[in-house]
Amino acid sequence: MTFNMDSIAKKLWLTITAAIVVTIIYSYFLSYLFYEKLYVENVEENLLEEGHRLAAEYEGGPLTDELKDRIDWYSSKSETEIFIVSNPRELSACLPFDIDYETLISGTEREKLLKGKPVQKIGYEERFDRKIMAVVIPLLDENRLEGIIYLYIPLAKISEVMTDFAYLWMIAGILFLVIAIFTGTMLVRKLTKPLIDMKDAAEKVSLGDYSVKITNDSMDEIGQLAQAFNHMASSIQKEDERKKEFLANVSHELRTPISYIKGYSDALHTGIIKEEDQSKYLSLIHREAGRMERLVGDLLDLSKLDSNEFKIEKTPLPLGQLIEDSVQKYILKMREKEIEFNYEVDPDIIINGDAGRIEQVLQNILDNSIRYTDKGRITLKMFKTYSGCSIEITDTGVGIPAEDMDKIKQRFFRVNRARTRKDGGTGLGLAIAEKLISLHGGTLNIDSQLGKGTMVQINLPVLDI
Incomplete structure (x- = not known):
């Protein structure tokens, strides 16, 4: 050895x-x-x-x-x-x-x-x-x-007699030493083999091979370390795949508006567009630039949320008043799409929250409801519950397929990609909303049926006054 x-x-x-x-x-x-x-x-x-x-x-x-x-x-x-x-x-x-x-x-x-x-x-x-x-x-x-x-x-x-004793003891001692060293060597080899395996596995993981697994069925600290290493390798693999997917999605999302802006600007620069059509193409460039601006803003928010650098300023907040002020911005847009809107809130509920971030969550959800609802109905209710308060936003839109429910809050996921790009969505709204609600100590749940509509439920703790 x-x-x-x-x-x-x-x-x-x-x-x-x-x-x-x-x-x-x-x-x-x-x-x-x-x-x-x-x-x-x-x-x-x-x-x-x-x-x-x-x-x-x-x-x-x-x-x-x-x-x-x-x-x-x-x-x-x-x-x-x-x-x-x-x-x-x-x-x-x-x-x-x-x-x-x-x-x-x-x-x-x-x-x-x-x-x-x-x-x-x-x-x-x-x-x-x-x-x-x-x-x-x-x-x-x-x-x-x-x-x-x-x-x-x-x-x-x-x-x-003492000399005879010493000789016998020396012989027995040497024999014991040989046996003990042999046994100790085998024990050391058994104890260090999982550590050597982990070292080799760590080197493979550092080179990007996340499929390596350490087999150790013992229940001692080394066995627990091996299990922790396998869990760590799986977590790193998932995180690496998520980052690759994230970068691919960002590249994909930016490619379309950039190609539009470059194509339209080249057309305007070379003068191949008629003067009466220039205003239309400038509007398209402005729309695509706005999409990129929203995407970059959402990406910055997610980056801060992931790095725990995102800070929220909590103050006692009358939630009913905040909801009434937020929905006013959407009244005209819902009328244009012939959407019936009803809301009912409890004016006595006070939460400890960040008004700007709660409004951002409401806007993300209402944007989705309006985007996927035509000539339908949107209902917003806010009421007190046993553990706090609940906000329910229900629409009669197109709904979400059952197979997409587990992925609906993933970043860049869209049920209808083509339609969402047309309407300007980034696919990050629900991911941001869930993290913001989590920072407020609440939860965000979604229930939907294809062809019948979607219900988003936000649960938040309240202040006892």
């Missing part, structure tokens, strides 16, 4: 390996200390027990040769070096080398022996020239020290 120097896989692998090594070393020293302590304590207890058992053979009075022979025989059978002497100063006579008694048993230790307490020793003994563990058992007869039993074992034997 290869690692990049800065890869998370390498960092995880090194972390796991370091943790394993530190754990093994710490466990070794801790186990060694406990094992040595327990082993030494056990040896010391055995020496004391052995010494007391031998001392039980003493029945008082001067030490007999029979007792000495029994202890010498026992020493020859035991791994422990054992000596018995009538006078501790005679101890050197039992050893294969000369020793100074005063350096072997100190005055303090002699006092302890006189009290019937054993003396325990461990460490380097200069006179033996070795490290030993020793126990001295007093043999008392009515507070008189008749002799001692001296038991000792070289610490070299204990070290040999």
Whole structure:
């Protein structure tokens, strides 16, 4: 398994390996200390027990040769070096080398022996020239020290046991390290594979390939991250498609008026149009320029709404009065199209809103109703509801096909493209209206039947006064 120097896989692998090594070393020293302590304590207890058992053979009075022979025989059978002497100063006579008694048993230790307490020793003994563990058992007869039993074992034997322990532990530690590193490597590979897949997928997404998907069925944080990445890729794909469609629609919408303006202006510039027809062509140019102006204005509004830079100035607003002022602008136009218009509003309803933006919404909806209604009827009602207030604008126009209802509020969507261009619509009115109503904390709903008409419902919160 290869690692990049800065890869998370390498960092995880090194972390796991370091943790394993530190754990093994710490466990070794801790186990060694406990094992040595327990082993030494056990040896010391055995020496004391052995010494007391031998001392039980003493029945008082001067030490007999029979007792000495029994202890010498026992020493020859035991791994422990054992000596018995009538006078501790005679101890050197039992050893294969000369020793100074005063350096072997100190005055303090002699006092302890006189009290019937054993003396325990461990460490380097200069006179033996070795490290030993020793126990001295007093043999008392009515507070008189008749002799001692001296038991000792070289610490070299204990070290040999510790060395064997260290070798066994080292072998077990190396074996554990190999298994742990192998297991850790597999674990690191399993943990980092989804991250590597996500990195590769992110690079593909950055190049425009949004079809890439990460398969990870785990429910942990990495699985959740994979699901979030897939959702993000789908969202980016949809947004990219929406932007492409938006640009295509803008290009399409601008192409027609620009071509009209260029064609008519070229005709006027070259003089091929008769003087009496020039006014007509100038009017056409003016109309197409107005369409472009409205389109650019709507695009700017949508851009601000999408970027959250759009600000509305909310004030307490008598909604009934605003509606009456807005519909007055359309009375003449509805008469020209022989449209019957009725409206009924509740004058007591007050909302917290931006008058200019609410009027813009009403204009967008009324423009559509008038555009798609000929010799019909438009009705506007505004009334209080349980959760606020509702504005309903109903017409008896051509209606909207059922298959277009889900797309009616999409940008640039038109039920009748040819007719809308003729009448000057941009296809952005409902998209802008819905966003403006949303900024006021309300909702915009549309219900329509083909050939029967359309009803637009605006729901807004009201101020409690």
